[in-house]
Amino acid sequence: MKSKRKRLGDLLVENGLITHDQLQEALADKEEGQKLGNVLIKKGYITEQQLIEVLEFQLGIPHVSLFQYPIDINLVNLVPKEFARRKSLVPLKKSGDRLFVAMADPMDYISIDDLRLRTGFQIETVIATKEDIQRTINRYYESDDSYNIDEIGKLNPIIQEEVEQITDEDAPIVKLVNQLLLNAVQQRASDIHIDPQEDKVLVRYRVDGVLKTERTLSKNTQNVLTARIKIMSKLDITESRVPQDGRIKRTIDFHPVDLRISTLPTVYGEKIVMRILDLGSALTDINKLSLNKLNHQRFIELIERPNGIILITGPTGSGKSTTLYAALNHLNHEGTNIITVEDPVEYQLEGINQVQVNANVGMTFARGLRAILRQDPNIIMVGEIRDQETAEIAIRSSLTGHLVLSTIHTNDAISTVTRLVDMGIEPFLVASSLAGILSQRLVRRVCRDCAETVIPTKSELQLFERRGMKIDKVVRGRGCGRCNMTGYKGRLAVHELLVIDEKIRRMIMDQETVSKIREQAIRNQMIFLLDDGLLKVKQGLTTTEEILKIALSE
Numbered sequence: 001m002k003s004k005r006k007r008l009g010d011l012l013v014e015n016g017l018i019t020h021d022q023l024q025e026a027l028a029d030k031e032e033g034q035k036l037g038n039v040l041i042k043k044g045y046i047t048e049q050q051l052i053e054v055l056e057f058q059l060g061i062p063h064v065s066l067f068q069y070p071i072d073i074n075l076v077n078l079v080p081k082e083f084a085r086r087k088s089l090v091p092l093k094k095s096g097d098r099l100f101v102a103m104a105d106p107m108d109y110i111s112i113d114d115l116r117l118r119t120g121f122q123i124e125t126v127i128a129t130k131e132d133i134q135r136t137i138n139r140y141y142e143s144d145d146s147y148n149i150d151e152i153g154k155l156n157p158i159i160q161e162e163v164e165q166i167t168d169e170d171a172p173i174v175k176l177v178n179q180l181l182l183n184a185v186q187q188r189a190s191d192i193h194i195d196p197q198e199d200k201v202l203v204r205y206r207v208d209g210v211l212k213t214e215r216t217l218s219k220n221t222q223n224v225l226t227a228r229i230k231i232m233s234k235l236d237i238t239e240s241r242v243p244q245d246g247r248i249k250r251t252i253d254f255h256p257v258d259l260r261i262s263t264l265p266t267v268y269g270e271k272i273v274m275r276i277l278d279l280g281s282a283l284t285d286i287n288k289l290s291l292n293k294l295n296h297q298r299f300i301e302l303i304e305r306p307n308g309i310i311l312i313t314g315p316t317g318s319g320k321s322t323t324l325y326a327a328l329n330h331l332n333h334e335g336t337n338i339i340t341v342e343d344p345v346e347y348q349l350e351g352i353n354q355v356q357v358n359a360n361v362g363m364t365f366a367r368g369l370r371a372i373l374r375q376d377p378n379i380i381m382v383g384e385i386r387d388q389e390t391a392e393i394a395i396r397s398s399l400t401g402h403l404v405l406s407t408i409h410t411n412d413a414i415s416t417v418t419r420l421v422d423m424g425i426e427p428f429l430v431a432s433s434l435a436g437i438l439s440q441r442l443v444r445r446v447c448r449d450c451a452e453t454v455i456p457t458k459s460e461l462q463l464f465e466r467r468g469m470k471i472d473k474v475v476r477g478r479g480c481g482r483c484n485m486t487g488y489k490g491r492l493a494v495h496e497l498l499v500i501d502e503k504i505r506r507m508i509m510d511q512e513t514v515s516k517i518r519e520q521a522i523r524n525q526m527i528f529l530l531d532d533g534l535l536k537v538k539q540g541l542t543t544t545e546e547i548l549k550i551a552l553s554e
Contacts, residue, residue: 067481308435341368342383444488475540
């Protein structure tokens with residue numbers, strides 16, 4: 001009994017889940033009324049699953065995984081959906097006069113009493129993660145919203161009188177779209193794809209970089225679903241022959257969310273992709289970019305320079321904007337004038353002047369950049385270098401005492417140099433202005449709740465040996481309810497950072513080949529994408545398979 005009275009923090013330290021220093025830091029940062037467990041989860045020191053396993057021991061209340069749990073569907077009517085969602089609880093089963101309920105906070109006695117009065121049952125509690133509970137509520141209460149798909153299909157969104165039926169908050173189509181958005185946010189999806197097929201419509205979510213089909217809708221919902229999304233994003237519902245772009249801002253599940261909408265005419269109708277930017281979880285701390293120690297130190301030194309141009313490169317969706325914003329946030333203080341020109345402005349940062357590109361009125365990157373130079377800036381951020389004109393102005397700005405940060409699409413850090421020269425920039429301008437290039441990719445992170453240590457395969461051992469590393473164990477996810485049986489949950493970045501020193505500067509001016517510049521970078525101890533990835537495999541953060549998807553074995 002004595003062990004149950006131990007404090008949560010002491011139990012977590014005893015079990016080796018956190019260090020004593022992490023506990024003290026969390027206690028210092030804890031606000032009044034805030035639970036210690038929530039602070040530790042927010043800081044990333046423990047997962048919600050690890051917390052409830054310790055709470056189970058501390059409180060003597062069992063925990064359950066709701067993934068594939070045989071829930072009694074008839075009990076859904078006993079507990080209203082809004083109450084269940086607000087209090088993070090879900091009824092599981094009944095036995096005699098007892099109702100078993102999964103709760104994220106089994107110490108919430110007010111909700112337990114409320115539930116007892118509502119249902120007339122004695123309440124028995126078990127612990128489950130908040131994420132697990134919300135996903136279960138979405139799954140079992142969805143039929144409660146009773147979308148009448150046939151009624152949705154009969155609507156003609158082009159007829160003005162029926163437009164009201166796709167804007168009324170109680171309309172079935174409105175509820176359907178709201179549910180799709182809510183599910184996407186709760187599953188941490190980065191994109192929603194509405195894919196029209198010949199005889200159906202697929203709704204797919206991109207979670208941790210991988211697309212999965214969420215649900216299949218009948219073909220007759222297509223037109224009204226498209227019209228609803230177009231009305232929300234202020235697009236022309238009568239035009240379906242040309243691509244359109246729009247934007248929606250709303251609060252979903254208490255998160256401020258920015259949705260970027262893109263429509264594309266296909267042979268089976270308009271395909272819609274909705275990019276989700278969760279404004280509440282924007283990562284603006286440079287220490288959380290998963291840069292290794294050497295790259296972190298070099299990157300900080302680069303961005304703290306008074307002038308020069310620093311480029312961040314990688315494919316679409318590789319976290320370039322996140323890195324840029326984290327760098328700006330690090331540099332943002334009262335004595336500095338920071339101005340950005342972006343297309344579009346993704347996250348709004350306090351104390352930074354952000355300019356939106358608008359090609360319709362002639363406000364291009366190049367024009368915006370010229371105007372910025374008359375605004376006495378210290379630091380300039382250009383969303384993307386797309387053409388020679390923008391590249392030239394950015395480079396000349398960096399030569400006149402400004403620090404310029406921007407992104408560019410190239411395969412790796414070193415090939416960015418030749419890309420700038422190919423764009424028509426003189427090699428001497430590239431050499432004298434360029435300070436450094438950070439190339440990055442995103443890989444899936446091993447799920448911490450089902451991670452297990454295994455012996456590396458023969459090919460893994462050979463790969464590590466070729467790169468001058470030794471390894472005797474790797475970490476893989478078994479697959480659990482928290483990660484949808486994938487073995488991965490969340491993503492982290494893998495980087496390579498090329499710092500332009502005097503020798504590389506001279507090589508650029510002499511138009512040396514990429515391979516020669518690469519040899520010099522190796523002498524400078526540059527860590528390449530593959531090496532940084534393998535170091536993260538060694539740390540147990542990701543798997544070799546994920547690294548080989550983004551970095552070719554050399």
